[in-house]
Amino acid sequence: MNIDSSKTSPATSAFESHAGRGRFNAAFFRLMDSYIERKLRQHKKRVFAGLSNTVVEIGSGTGANLRYLPDGSTLIAVEPNRYMHGPLRAVAQRAGVRLDLLDRMAEQSGLPDHSVDTVISSLVLCTVQDPDAVLAEIRRILRPGGTFRFVEHVAAKEGTATRTAQRLLRRPWAWTFEGCSCERDLEHSVRAAGFESVTILPYRIHTPFLPFNTQIAGMARA
Numbered sequence: 001m002n003i004d005s006s007k008t009s010p011a012t013s014a015f016e017s018h019a020g021r022g023r024f025n026a027a028f029f030r031l032m033d034s035y036i037e038r039k040l041r042q043h044k045k046r047v048f049a050g051l052s053n054t055v056v057e058i059g060s061g062t063g064a065n066l067r068y069l070p071d072g073s074t075l076i077a078v079e080p081n082r083y084m085h086g087p088l089r090a091v092a093q094r095a096g097v098r099l100d101l102l103d104r105m106a107e108q109s110g111l112p113d114h115s116v117d118t119v120i121s122s123l124v125l126c127t128v129q130d131p132d133a134v135l136a137e138i139r140r141i142l143r144p145g146g147t148f149r150f151v152e153h154v155a156a157k158e159g160t161a162t163r164t165a166q167r168l169l170r171r172p173w174a175w176t177f178e179g180c181s182c183e184r185d186l187e188h189s190v191r192a193a194g195f196e197s198v199t200i201l202p203y204r205i206h207t208p209f210l211p212f213n214t215q216i217a218g219m220a221r222a
């Protein structure tokens with residue numbers, strides 16, 4: 001696949017990873033991997049079922065979703081945080097997944113128009129700078145009929161205790177998790193992004209990380 005490297009510089013340079021928090025997040029997601037997996041497995045198994053042999057993932061982090069890729073498959077990982085790269089490479093090697101790591105932001109992947117069948121994400125649209133631009137980019141690179149499959153955490157309904165906690169904790173949450181917002185209406189964003197069809201299941205998990213507990217999982221078809 002031809003990847004347009006002229007699109008690398010602006011997108012990569014716009015991503016700022018803090019040395020301390022970048023390392024903390026890489027360690028946090030490795031350490032919490034099996035805990036988060038237990039909480040999200042039921043939903044990931046459903047939306048990541050039957051993935052194609054080549055998958056583009058935005059914000060792969062430390063490789064939480066490699067367990068859902070078919071044996072011997074290729075992952076094109078769009079991951080601008082260099083502190084994630086070492087653990088991601090190690091997980092890919094252990095999983096026998098061929099890794100094509102793109103050190104750039106998902107707003108500008110550099111991948112050709114209509115070139116991929118499947119894009120996946122988990123817990124990423126909360127963190128990207130511009131979710132609408134990322135969704136437009138996903139639509140641009142998907143072939144007609146290709147799918148975007150996602151598991152994301154979202155804003156709780158107004159008037160709930162979780163929504164109040166999300167409001168109160170938004171600043172320390174965003175600081176700790178490098179820009180992550182617990183206040184995005186991502187169901188609306190995906191539905192408004194111009195996909196041919198969208199299926200979304202909202203659900204709730206139960207963790208001490210209260211702002212994280214309201215989630216959606218789904219599939220959007222280009």
Ligand SMILES: C[S@@+](CC[C@H](N)C(=O)[O-])C[C@H]1O[C@@H](n2cnc3c(N)ncnc32)[C@H](O)[C@@H]1O
Nearest residue numbers: 059060061064081105106122123124127128129
């Ligand atoms: C909360 S972590 C989730 C990682 C992984 N998907 C998981 O489920 O464990 C968010 C990830 O999104 C990445 N990220 C942040 N901004 C991004 C952007 N603009 N484009 C692509 N990835 C981005 C971060 O570097 C981080 O790896």
